[in-house]
Each structure stands twice: as structure tokens, then as C-alpha cells.
Amino acid sequence: MNSLLIHKAGIASSVQDTGRFGALSIGIPPSGAMDRPALMSGQHQLGHRNDEAAIEMAYADFAATLTEASDIVVTGAPVSLRINQRPVRPAGVHHIEAGQTLEIKATNQGVYSYLHLSGGIITALQLDSRSTSPREGIGGLDGGFLKDGDTLPVGACGKTTRPADPHVTIKHQRTVLALRFVAGFQFNDFADEAIKQLLAEEFVVTAKANRMGVTLSGVHLLSGITALYSEATCYGAIQVPPDGNPIILLNDRQTVGGYPKPGAVISSDCLRLAQSRPGQRVRFALCSPDEADRIGWLEQHYLETRLRDIH
């Protein structure tokens, strides 16, 4: 069987597919690729059809070799790619011979990049997914982030490859990123002043950003809400803890929480937020549930049309 020998894993690399469903009620988050369209783009280019898992790298600084020849694709945040010390253009499918060194390094844009190998990473399925949830110790390789010296099992190299897919979630990062959100949860119970500030002020992405969520700083939002019974969180939920710095909950969020939430950011803006680096300016805007449905439908349709054959 083909294996990927990891020489340098980088700060937060993990095995991810599109994530798991149905486990929230036992306290396990969905996890899965932070930039799902980037994951699906790579699956498409390698002719994958079964949600084959890839390696997600945050601020990629990765080096590995394969024990057998295979095809690879790198998607997501732009990287520089070297095969056997030779720089190559990162876009599209590359053939790698056994023993050739693969080096992937982040550029100055975005956060999450994906290394896809033909046949996918074939660590064991847990709850129908290979996605790693590091805090719960579930999925991926022994439930954790990848380390230098790890070896990952790789599926058999497929025959189908497709032309480079030009999709990039953040092609030109905006000066101020819009975070459209659907009002919900405690929106009506928030202090009027806090809602006014949430809608009027600019916030900045802080270094406290990871697979669980992204903490913003700016004006301190005082919700005026003191006690809440724990309830389900959701993707994009805007959580406002007592310190007043909002946290946008993402893939590895805790499944329940007791902090007040004025609503949830729509998924397409969550993807761009996940790919934003500290210092990125953001601004919130209300979005009606109907508008959120329309945007969600259009983006799903766009993705499916572009990548017609998968999923």
C-alpha cells in the first residue's frame, strides 16, 4: 500500500474530508475541511467520488515523500510548491514518483491549504468520516494533528484526472470583509446598544483563530444577558462572552454553549473568515433568512455546476 511519510507537518495539519453528521447529540462537532469548496475542488481534479480525505494545512510548512507514485493536487490558500527541490506552478494535477520530496509552503495569503493525493488518505472511518476532531481525539491519525515522522496510508492512484480548477475562496482579499448574519438565538434580548455597535462598528480578526472559531476584537459588546441555559451552537454562531469580544464558531466548535448569541454568520462568509489572517477588518450586516437561503442555494448550485460529477 502507498504511504505518505511526513517529514515536516507544520503547525496545524490534519486529515479532513467534508466532516461528519449526526454526532452533535453525543457532543461531537462536525469538523471537516475549513474551506469546503477548496476540498471539493481537489476531489474533483483527482476524479474522487467518495469524499476522499485530504491533508488540511494551516499556514502550510509541509514536507513529505510517497512510497509509491501518485497524483497530487494542492488547493485552498495559495502556496509555493517544490517537487524534488524544483519549484513548480502549484495549479493543477502533478505526478509524483516514489521517493520524490514534496514541499508546500504558505505564501502571504489565506490560512488553509489542502494536499490531495489520488485515492485519498485512507485512515479509518469513525462515525462515517475521516475528519480529525483534535479536541475530542476522534478521526484522522490517532485523533490528532499530524506530527513530523507520521506515516499516512494512501489509497490506490486513480486513472481520472481533470484540468486545473481555478477556484480560490479568497482571490482578492477585501479591505473589509462583510459578515452577513441571520438574526436568531438571543438577538431580541441583547442590549440595544450592543446590537447598534455590532451593526455599526468595524472589528478585526485576532490571532485567537483556529478550527474551533475566530475571535474578533473591536468595541466590547455588552449583551446585558447574564444567565443562559446551555443550548446547541451552530456553524457561524456569533458568541459573545463576558469580555465582549465576539467569537465566530466554526467547524470544531463545542456542540453546546451558554454564552449569548445574536445570530449566526452565513456559511459563505464563514469560509472567507476562516481563510482570513489576523488583522483582517470585518463588518457585520443583517441578512434575512430568505436571503441567506438564496445565497446558500446559489453557492451550492455554482459549486455543483463547476464540479459536476462529484457528490
Place this chain on the structure above:
Amino acid sequence: MDFELGPAGETALRLMFTETPQPALTRMLLEIENQAKQRFGRTLTDSVVGYTTLTLFFSASALERDRTEAWLREQVEGMTLTDIADHEPPEADVVLPVLYHPSVAPDLEWLADDRNLGIDDVISLHSDTVYFAYATGFAPGFCYLGSLAKALRTPRLSTPRAAVPAGAVAIADAQTAVYPCESPGGWRLIGACPELLFDLNSKPPSRLAVGATVRFEPVSESDFRALGGVIP
């Protein structure tokens, strides 16, 4: 009954009752969850029952918001708390053995001193109650159990411990719980349970689920070891 119904993000709906948490309310939320599972099948990807809430998650683009909201409203409007039998079970669904001893419970002596109680009093106050599972979350298999005897209620540690061992029996405010796996935690630790509460290879993976009734059974050090417990 007063309730709120609205979106929880793009693909989820949230139902919240203004009642205080109580077993009858949880059983009602479980009943509505069950009906939703039958009604929506696979388009309902996930659901979570909280203390006073039910959140239903739908697969992206499969949520017909207006129809689903109308359906939920119809279910809820036809229900009252008195429809749900709130019988106190004579015996708990789950009985968990616990070693209450300072060697595995760093806050046990502190709690007894703080309340002017003997350790035996703390043990009987904690183990005489049949608890009800109101919610799960925080960690896989972690279950919020209520209600703790008033004499034992205590706030969380101001600085959470970096590592609470698996099996730690803990209290915070009106709740008690068992940590299913090692994790950081700010609850006070008053005992240790030798049994595995979460195992992905079991079906279901979690011993405890929302709606379960739970009692703790004090055991001796030798029984604790015989059941697989480890005293550091």
C-alpha cells in the same frame, strides 16, 4: 405554553420554551425531536436537545423554512406539559459506581469543610439523589445532570484545571457530571467513576443520553480497583 421559534443560522431551526428546565419539559422536547426525525428522515442531519431548547439541523438547501416552521408550530401548539407523564422512576436507568475518597477527589475535603459537613454527609447527599440528564455537550459523552442537593451547590473554580482525569465525578452550581475523557475543566471534583462512559466502538457510544435518570453508588477502594479504577 410560551415558546420562541426561529432560525439558528442558515440551516437550523431553534425551538425554545420559556419554562424553567424540568424533566417533563425535556421529555416533551425529546418527543418533538422524535416526531421530527420521523417526519423529515435524512434531510434532518442532526438535532440537539438543550435545557429548554430543541435545535434541528437540516442538510444545506433541503430546509423548506416556512413549511418546517409551520409544522413545528403545529406540533408544539398541540402539546402541554401535563401530557407528559412526569413519574419519578423508582430506580434510575443508569447506576454508576463512585469512589468518594480524597485520593481521587481533590475537592472533597474542601467541600465538606466549607459546608461544615462530614465527608460521609457529602457522600450521602450526592448519592441519595436520582439525577436527570438535561443536556449533553462540552465533550463526547459529557452529560449535565440535575438537580444537585442545595447543600452541595458550589461555583466553578475561578481557574479551571488544565487536566481533569477521565471518570472524575464533578459538581458545579446545581449540576453534577462525570468527565468521560481527560479534559480541562473548572468543576469541583468529589469522586471517581471506574466505568467507561464513552466508547466509539459501543452502540450507542455514550452511556448517558438526554432524558436518562442516573444514580451514583458509593463503592469501596477495593471494589473501585476491581472495576478497573486506578488510584494515582
